[in-house]
Amino acid sequence: MNNQASASAAPFSTKSEDIEKIRRSVTYHPTVWGDYFLAYNSHLTDILPNEEQERQILREEVNKLLAATSDDSLLKLHLIDAIQRLGVGYHFATEIEKSLKYVYDTYESYGKQHDDLYTIALRFRLLRQQGYFVSCDVFNKFKNSKGKFDESLINNVQGLLSLYEAAQFRVHGEEILEEALGFSITQLNSIVVHVSNSLSTQIKEALEIPIHKTVTRLVAKKFLSMYQQDKSHNDILLNFAKLDFNLLQKMHQKELSEVTRWWKALEFENKLPFARDRLIECYFWALTIYFEPQYSVGRKMLTKVIAMISIIDDIFDVYGTLDELTLFMDAIERWDFSVIDQLPPYMQHYYKALLDVYGEIEEELGKIEKSNLVHYVIEEKKRLARTYFQEAKWVYSGYIPSLEEYMKVGMPSSTYILLAAAALAGINGELVSKEAFEWIASDPLILQASEIIGRLLNDLVGFGFEQKISAVGCYMNQNKGASKEEAFAEIQKLVTNAWKDINQEWLRPNPTTVPMAFLMQVIVNISRITHRMYKDIDDYTNSEANLKAMITLILIQPVTIP
Missing domain, CATH: 1.10.600.10 (Farnesyl Diphosphate Synthase)
Structure with missing residues (x-):
């Protein structure tokens, strides 16, 4: 949290009359929030009984959906990915761990059933996110006779995005993932202006900050709109994620009101x-x-x-x-x-x-x-x-x-x-x-x-x-x-x-x-x-632009629920 103000060294001095001359001159912009969050009293932030009841009902429906979806299906990977990116994975940690443990234990046979780039990269990322080591050799099949990633993959936008996100989990010595990262970045940059607006936005956001390097609440808020636009989305999961986001936001607003009062008192x-x-x-x-x-x-x-x-x-x-x-x-x-x-x-x-x-x-x-x-x-x-x-x-x-x-x-x-x-x-x-x-x-x-x-x-x-x-x-x-x-x-x-x-x-x-x-x-x-x-x-120091927008997105603007 270091500053971006001039901090040139001042000489040592014990003379009181010189102290103010010694101090380094710094001007930071004042808080951009004022007393805004003091207004979030319990009337605005209390979670109503009917809201909590609806959340529990929807949670059980999503849990049933998870249980009813076969662990060896591609749909299960899609579901787990959506749940985690929507920010509600903490509700289903045990269920997700059980399913991914099965995918890990059946890794070789699973790969024979689903061998396209998108699925292989998604499975690789989800397992490494969960802490399971799986070999990156699975990506060798997408190379040509010259040992380079096949140029034909440029037509597979979702596959390239999936490969790019998977490569973020590389460790030392995994050269194929280094190549995968460079290849996917080059190809995604070349096609970003030739795809639909929604897909272009998805590519730009991924290239700016991949899933592995962004924070859960920001991922959730942005992914909600992308997931809603996906024709294959599940309405129950979408509605649960929206409600959960808003109820957590209420809790966070109440906490922020409390710590703001502490801060003002100081x-x-x-x-x-x-x-x-x-x-x-x-x-x-x-x-x-x-x-x-x-x-x-x-x-x-x-x-x-x-x-x-x-x-x-x-x-x-x-x-x-x-x-x-x-x-x-x-x-x-x-x-x-x-x-x-x-x-x-x-x-x-x-x-x-x-x-x-x-x-x-x-x-x-x-x-x-x-x-x-x-x-x-x-x-x-x-x-x-x-x-x-x-x-x-x-x-x-x-x-x-x-x-x-x-x-x-x-x-x-x-x-x-x-x-x-x-x-x-x-x-x-x-x-x-x-x-x-x-x-x-x-x-x-x-x-x-x-x-x-x-x-x-x-x-x-x-x-x-x-x-x-x-x-x-x-x-x-x-x-x-x-x-x-x-x-x-x-x-x-x-x-x-x-x-x-x-x-x-x-x-x-x-x-x-x-x-x-x-x-x-x-x-x-x-x-x-x-x-x-x-x-x-x-x-942090210059919070007037980017950070203010992020905080507004997460702590002020609720998700619209029809």
Whole structure:
């Protein structure tokens, strides 16, 4: 969540009259939401008994449809794909797992019955999404005598789209999927202007952000209209998905109203005016990590954690002088209200709010008799602050580290270890364990990959705007004569490889000593929202355009139900 404002290094000073001269000049646009979400009171957001009853009836109908559709039929794959893309897969997790386990166990015989490109690629993607490793050799049959993908496939638009989406799940060493990705992108770009408007929109959206790299609620809202236009759509599933989307939206609006009141009470807008006011965007970030109804408490708690990260990021990156940051870092390490008087007034205000938030986390964990585990979340906050402090010291000293040295600090400063720990603390169930927190703290490969994606994408969109240490600048300084374009290309390769690491770690077998499915899904979702948030610009800092539109789509505009 780094900023895109000028942040040139200021000299160390202890003279009070010089402090205001030292501070870096930054102007962020104010919140684009004002008090909008305060209006979402219980009258507007309560789910009525008849609405919940209708949802349960439709859910049972969809469940019957799943049960009645043979696991070895193409229709079952289509149904599972539609359910997941419509955002209602969480209702049928057990049923979907059972069906895909059958498809996996009968993989060879199934392939003999359905051997077209669309089906093979769809089956491959659904199984890898579920964590099953299946060989990519199944795509060899679509190559010609020269070892290239057959040009005749250009007429198979749905097959090309399916191949493109399947290739997103490639791991290291799968050259055929590298070729498949390049081939499908080239062909889809060449035909996008020659197909119908609806198909052209589908292609453009896929090429912009594939299914694997976007977030569930955005996929669901956009796919609803595409699914409705599909003549083969199932009305029961469509109506269920529409109703479920709207009822979840009501729940999310109510949560957002609650955290907005908390935020307004803190008066950060007035007491820390240098910082970004992005509470709604913070909630959206938490929502993309887990949107399901059982995580309501966790979402609100995670929103507060993210908001406090955003503020401390601006304190270290933008406003604090080195002497203030030294005092601040000492206070964070000590984590005690008694040290608050040592801090400047603006830091005092933040520090009290920070400890209060983590006190709330401790209270929630206490409800399941695990309040002692808050220690792990606090330690990750301290680790994050240390990385921010190190980056600030580099800036003040004018030191430019090597890319390797920078990444040792830059990866944890991406915030994702803390986000994973806070997300775990918020689920309020038996999955919360010492072992799970220790797995996160060990910074496993899948989490490292997510950190790399977050840090590098942020640095890429910030280069040229942020006057601070970044991967781009470190690479260019380390490789004298390297151009910006060369630096971008090399860093993008690191991002691509990180996604391959995520794909590899997602595949079974997985360790069973931690709630792996939950934690890994959290980490993948963090990577997905990062990919979306920093795709072209820093949408978090500059939230007036793209991010405002996304939030409006998900949190304001309901789905029209006839």
